[in-house]
Amino acid sequence: MTRYAMAIDLNRCQGCRACVEACKIENNTPSSVFWMYVFRLENGVYPNTDISFLPRPCQHCADAPCVKVCPVGARYKREDGLVLTDFERCIGCRYCEVACPYGVNFFNWRPPEDAFADYQIPYDDPDLQAVTGGLIPPYQNPDHQKMHGEEQRLTSGSAHSAGVMEKCTFCVHRVEQGMQPACVDVCPVGALQFGDIENEKDPINDFIQNRTRFKLLEELGTDPSVIYLGGAPPDHEAREIERPMTGVSA
Amino acid sequence: MTTKNKEQLPMGVGRVTTGWLVFVGLALVGVIIGVIGFIVEHSQGMVATGMRDLGVGQGATWGTYISVVVYFVGVSFAGITVAALIRLFNIEKLRGVARMAELLSVVALILGALAIIVDLGQPLRGLTNLFRYARPQSPFFGTFTLVISGYLFASATYLYLTARRDAATLAERDSGLRGFFRFWAAGYEDTPDQRDRDRNTSFWLALAILPLLVVAHSSLGFVFGLQVGRPGWFGTLQAPAFVVLAAVSGVGNLIILAAIIRKAVKAQDRIRIAAFSWLGRFLMLALFAYLYFVVVEILTLLYQPSVAEQALSEALLTGEYAWIFWGSIAAFVVPLAMLTWMAITRSWNVSWLVTAGVLVNLGAIGKRYLIVVPSQTHGQLLPYGIGSYNPTWVEYAVILGLFSLGALMIALFMKVFPIIELEEKQPAEHEEVTV
Numbered sequence: 082m083t084r085y086a087m088a089i090d091l092n093r094c095q096g097c098r099a100c101v102e103a104c105k106i107e108n109n110t111p112s113s114v115f116w117m118y119v120f121r122l123e124n125g126v127y128p129n130t131d132i133s134f135l136p137r138p139c140q141h142c143a144d145a146p147c148v149k150v151c152p153v154g155a156r157y158k159r160e161d162g163l164v165l166t167d168f169e170r171c172i173g174c175r176y177c178e179v180a181c182p183y184g185v186n187f188f189n190w191r192p193p194e195d196a197f198a199d200y201q202i203p204y205d206d207p208d209l210q211a212v213t214g215g216l217i218p219p220y221q222n223p224d225h226q227k228m229h230g231e232e233q234r235l236t237s238g239s240a241h242s243a244g245v246m247e248k249c250t251f252c253v254h255r256v257e258q259g260m261q262p263a264c265v266d267v268c269p270v271g272a273l274q275f276g277d278i279e280n281e282k283d284p285i286n287d288f289i290q291n292r293t294r295f296k297l298l299e300e301l302g303t304d305p306s307v308i309y310l311g312g313a314p315p316d317h318e319a320r321e322i323e324r325p326m327t328g329v330s331a
Numbered sequence: 332m333t334t335k336n337k338e339q340l341p342m343g344v345g346r347v348t349t350g351w352l353v354f355v356g357l358a359l360v361g362v363i364i365g366v367i368g369f370i371v372e373h374s375q376g377m378v379a380t381g382m383r384d385l386g387v388g389q390g391a392t393w394g395t396y397i398s399v400v401v402y403f404v405g406v407s408f409a410g411i412t413v414a415a416l417i418r419l420f421n422i423e424k425l426r427g428v429a430r431m432a433e434l435l436s437v438v439a440l441i442l443g444a445l446a447i448i449v450d451l452g453q454p455l456r457g458l459t460n461l462f463r464y465a466r467p468q469s470p471f472f473g474t475f476t477l478v479i480s481g482y483l484f485a486s487a488t489y490l491y492l493t494a495r496r497d498a499a500t501l502a503e504r505d506s507g508l509r510g511f512f513r514f515w516a517a518g519y520e521d522t523p524d525q526r527d528r529d530r531n532t533s534f535w536l537a538l539a540i541l542p543l544l545v546v547a548h549s550s551l552g553f554v555f556g557l558q559v560g561r562p563g564w565f566g567t568l569q570a571p572a573f574v575v576l577a578a579v580s581g582v583g584n585l586i587i588l589a590a591i592i593r594k595a596v597k598a599q600d601r602i603r604i605a606a607f608s609w610l611g612r613f614l615m616l617a618l619f620a621y622l623y624f625v626v627v628e629i630l631t632l633l634y635q636p637s638v639a640e641q642a643l644s645e646a647l648l649t650g651e652y653a654w655i656f657w658g659s660i661a662a663f664v665v666p667l668a669m670l671t672w673m674a675i676t677r678s679w680n681v682s683w684l685v686t687a688g689v690l691v692n693l694g695a696i697g698k699r700y701l702i703v704v705p706s707q708t709h710g711q712l713l714p715y716g717i718g719s720y721n722p723t724w725v726e727y728a729v730i731l732g733l734f735s736l737g738a739l740m741i742a743l744f745m746k747v748f749p750i751i752e753l754e755e756k757q758p759a760e761h762e763e764v765t766v
Contacts, residue, residue: 113384113387113388114384115387118387120713120714122714137713146558146559146560149468149469150469150470150471150558151466151469152461152465152466152469152471152472152475153460153461153463153464153465153466154464154466155460155464170456170460170464171452171453171456172451172452172453172454172456172457172460172461173377173451173452173453173456173457174447174450174451174452174457174471175392175393175452176469176471176554178384178385178392179385179392179393179558179560179561179707180558180560180561181560182559182560182561182712182713183386183560183712183713184384184385184386184387184711184713184715185386186384186386186392187384187387187388188377188384188392188452189376189452190376190377190378190382190383190384191375191376191378192376195375195376195378243376243377243452244373244376244377244451244452244453245452245453246452297713298712298713301559301560301712302559315713315714317638317639317714319714320714320716321714321715321716324716
């Protein structure tokens with residue numbers, strides 16, 4: 082059996098947020114949507130402060146609360162461990178979003194043509210139009226249009242249709258072609274590792290071997306597929322600093 | 332009072348008055364405002380509402396819509412309970428409010444269903460996929476099937492069955508609605524045989540509805556009570572507390588409706604003060620039970636809270652939601668004091684009861700809001716910080732539209748069917764009037 086998992090080495094992570102950027106470009110997510118997110122956290126009182134970083138993709142839980150509550154089976158778990166959203170079936174009730182303790186779900190509050198407006202790219206500019214052919218966003222990986230998995234459902238990347246839920250897919254469209262998720266590929270310090278944790282020969286098992294590790298909010302019984310190495314879970318005194326732009330304007 | 336004139340139908344059925352027209356006009360305006368809100372919401376996307384992503388977005392993804400879904404489904408409690416109790420325990424004095432109670436159930440459930448549809452990002456998909464891909468594992472399954480389908484179907488059937496006798500009676504008279512009454516009666520002619528069969532059917536239906544009611548309202552509680560991801564939601568008390576708060580808001584609503592209809596169709600002799608005192612006592616008991624749940628809940632939340640629960644309880648008790656919390660508590664305690672006083676002195680006053688009904692409904696809406704929203708903005712389990720949620724005019728417009736639609740449906744029903752059961756023909760069952 083395959084179980085895809087991600088290992089994140091917190092001792093290596095320097096909080097550069099390159100993974101966040103890679104995710105946004107690969108999946109064309111609108112502004113304020115962060116399938117991959119990196120907390121920049123501060124503890125203590127100045128001048129005795131500690132800075133720590135915590136990348137937060139979807140945890141792809143084995144016992145995912147979002148999958149349980151979905152009334153139509155649009156959010157589902159695959160045999161290989163990926164938790165995906167069928168963008169064509171989702172009715173937009175947002176139950177998965179309130180059920181998820183990790184806050185990884187993002188709802189399409191706006192239709193796609195408005196959702197990219199906050200990037201302030203002059204899409205109407207004739208010069209730009211000549212290059213993009215009027216597409217918003219200007220470029221999409223054509224793999225996103227394909228159906229994925231044995232189940233052949235529309236689950237990857239940038240559907241972004243209004244009124245539908247979306248979240249990190251572990252880049253299912255890349256994984257199915259034997260590639261790594263975009264965030265893993267781009268990390269300049271190799272803090273992220275992705276692979277089949279059930280396969281002893283997979284490099285991810287070497288990566289996590291003999292390391293102290295934890296999973297986020299493991300006590301809730303969700304059994305996440307994201308393993309954090311080194312470091313410690315954020316405590317309740319951790320404050321977030323340097324937040325990215327997250328407001329959704331009407 | 333009903334048979335003075337052969338052409339005139341009882342309870343103002345078929346006659347349009349100026350007051351009624353004004354009421355319907357206002358309700359229509361409300362409905363139109365709601366429709367405009369809905370159109371705006373789904374042309375701009377749900378960004379037109381105040382709801383935003385929780386977590387990184389620091390908002391609440393469920394807001395006023397889900398609160399009113401829960402509220403409307405709660406209101407439906409009253410009707411069918413009262414109707415079933417009348418049938419099962421033969422409570423004669425409540426017979427006057429039975430039909431309006433059943434109607435209230437049906438209307439409230441329709442509004443609840445509409446409020447769900449309004450809340451969906453893809454309403455049309457919802458209409459098909461909720462049935463096509465229904466998953467019993469989701470607590471929403473209970474909301475859609477048990478509550479909206481099963482419960483609505485049972486209530487509507489109950490309303491239909493118990494009204495057949497009246498339809499048959501009215502079909503004998505010469506009026507423009509004769510065909511409609513004939514259709515409703517569907518061959519029923521009020522022979523002893525038919526009457527027995529109808530009574531039997533509605534008795535067993537009432538017996539079946541009572542457990543369905545507990546299951547249905549519990550299933551709504553499970554929508555929240557089964558979730559570990561949000562502080563303040565997970566708990567065994569959610570389901571029973573939902574049932575009890577449903578009783579509070581439902582009976583409160585029924586009292587208001589009964590008082591209005593009593594005035595509107597001048598039926599002081601049919602809905603007597605004894606009916607109000609019964610409803611008042613029921614409301615009093617439900618309020619006692621609900622306040623008990625509130626105390627238990629708060630005590631549990633305060634005694635040894637987790638960090639997340641502490642953030643939540645601070646927001647609720649002293650923070651930004653405190654005015655709603657304490658306002659709701661006041662809206663339960665004050666009516667409880669009024670009702671207890673009336674019960675002790677045995678002097679029941681309709682306007683006091685209506686005041687109590689209005690207050691408990693405001694309190695119920697407040698409490699529903701507090702169940703839904705604060706657990707999303709406060710007490711995040713990861714360090715996302717505190718969020719906020721401010722409903723926009725679109726949400727208020729749609730909710731106004733829903734309430735107006737409810738008023739409109741009841742007003743229209745009153746003009747095509749007697750809102751109070753006609754008295755049985757046997758003079759022996761007629762009691763003297765004392766108000």
